[in-house]
Amino acid sequence: MKAKKVSESNTVMTEMVMPNDTNPMGNLMGGNLLRWMDIACGICAGKHCEAHVVTASVDQVSFQRPIRVGEVVTLEASVTRAFNTSVEIIVEVFACDIKGHNARRCNTAYYTFVALDGENGSPVPVPPVTPLNEIEQQRYDTAPRRRELRLMLSGRMKPEDAHEIKSLFAGVSV
Numbered sequence: 020m021k022a023k024k025v026s027e028s029n030t031v032m033t034e035m036v037m038p039n040d041t042n043p044m045g046n047l048m049g050g051n052l053l054r055w056m057d058i059a060c061g062i063c064a065g066k067h068c069e070a071h072v073v074t075a076s077v078d079q080v081s082f083q084r085p086i087r088v089g090e091v092v093t094l095e096a097s098v099t100r101a102f103n104t105s106v107e108i109i110v111e112v113f114a115c116d117i118k119g120h121n122a123r124r125c126n127t128a129y130y131t132f133v134a135l136d137g138e139n140g141s142p143v144p145v146p147p148v149t150p151l152n153e154i155e156q157q158r159y160d161t162a163p164r165r166r167e168l169r170l171m172l173s174g175r176m177k178p179e180d181a182h183e184i185k186s187l188f189a190g191v192s193v
């Protein structure tokens with residue numbers, strides 16, 4: 020399968036926080052932000068895989084800074100690495116006011132998507148990623164460790180099979 024560049028599937032999505040998106044304090048609700056993150060990542064994954072994709076997992080997400088009603092939210096999603104039938108996507112969330120002032124980074128998260136065959140819904144192979152700059156290379160190189168950690172935490176991988184992160188647990192009996 021031919022490798023693809025990160026830029027071929029980069030996805031930028033912009034939303035304005037409307038009253039219906041907020042909690043009683045006028046801040047964007049976490050669930051709404053997660054939904055937008057999922058959509059931006061899903062578009063990015065679909066473009067990279069050129070297939071239907073489903074969300075397999077979302078890594079730990081912290082809501083570091085509140086986003087107010089009326090503010091503009093920009094989500095930037097990029098593929099970091101492809102495995103066999105799954106891809107890891109990083110999404111970065113930025114907010115600013117309608118004048119573009121008070122710009123700030125609010126969240127970062129990793130989503131994993133699995134590409135599915137449109138006919139029977141079974142996982143299908145995905146194209147590899149070619150990292151082309153320092154940031155893309157760093158995200159690519161560290162992706163196997165994140166993958167092992169999330170597969171271990173979801174009970175899909177035994178600690179003894181987690182070769183990339185074994186050293187983190189050296190000396191700890193599990």
Ligand SMILES: CC(C)(COP(=O)(O)OP(=O)(O)OC[C@H]1O[C@@H](n2cnc3c(N)ncnc32)[C@H](O)[C@@H]1OP(=O)(O)O)[C@@H](O)C(=O)NCCC(=O)NCCS
Pocket residue numbers: 073074075076102103104105106131133142169170173175
């Ligand atoms: C994701 C899903 C397709 C995996 O199906 P499966 O039968 O377990 O398939 P496999 O065991 O062949 O795994 C397929 C890939 O999914 C990955 N995967 C499965 N569960 C995962 C998890 N919790 N976290 C990260 N990756 C996961 C596997 O590592 C594998 O990736 P690889 O081929 O790149 O190594 C299936 O669990 C599913 O359909 N889940 C529901 C998806 C959905 O509805 N999402 C929206 C929820 S609101």
